[in-house]
Amino acid sequence: MKLDEIDRRILRALQRDGRLQNVELAREVCLSPSPCWRRVRLLEEAGVIERYVAVLNAAKVGKGLTVFARVWLKGQxxxxxxxxxxxxRDLPEVLECHLMAGDCDFLLRVVAADLDEYRHFQIHHLTRIEGVQSVKSEIPMQQIKLTPSLPV
Structure with missing residues (x-):
């Protein structure tokens, strides 16, 4: 799907606030409500908009520690x-899993309440997956930027 500037304005607005009512969205992107609704539906049907979610504050739901785990497998x-x-895929603590080119095989972003909870997760879940050779954990000192918004 080729995105024009109106589509991009719609996407930027919905990334800022996915709960925008169609009338408010239409006003913000300078369209009347009916064409705006049709464009949003087309963006959804094309898979450009995959779903709508609530972004939670990790610390306020008891998952304030983020750990990046580098995983090496016994074989590729x-x-x-x-x-x-x-x-x-069955471990809810893992928010992201990336197959890597380079030093490690996978890079995971894991959340936990604290170091004890992460260590329990690592010992009882992550390292018990058949084929895992080793895991190196990286603990960020400060979160500088975290955004779910894509530049469109």
Whole structure:
């Protein structure tokens, strides 16, 4: 789907506030409500807008610690990688999982209440996944920027 400037304004507005009512959104992007609604529906149907979510404050829901875990597997064959990725999908503590090119095989973003909870997760879940050779944990000192918004 080719995005024009009106589509981009719609996307920027919805990324700022996904609860905007169509009338408010239309006013913000300088359209009448009916064409605005049609454009939003087309963006949804094309998969440009995947879903609407609430962004939570991690600390206020008891998950204030973020850890980046670098994971090395015993092998990079399809069966080992597939087993690992399927296991990771079932772990709610893992917010992001990326297959990497470079030093490690996977990079995970994990949340926990504190270091004890993360250590428990690492010992009892992450390192028990068949095929995991080692895990190195990186703990950020300060969050500088975290945004769910894409530049459009």
């Amino acid at each position: 064959d399809a069966a080992t990688v597939d087993h690992f990725t399927n296991a990771i």
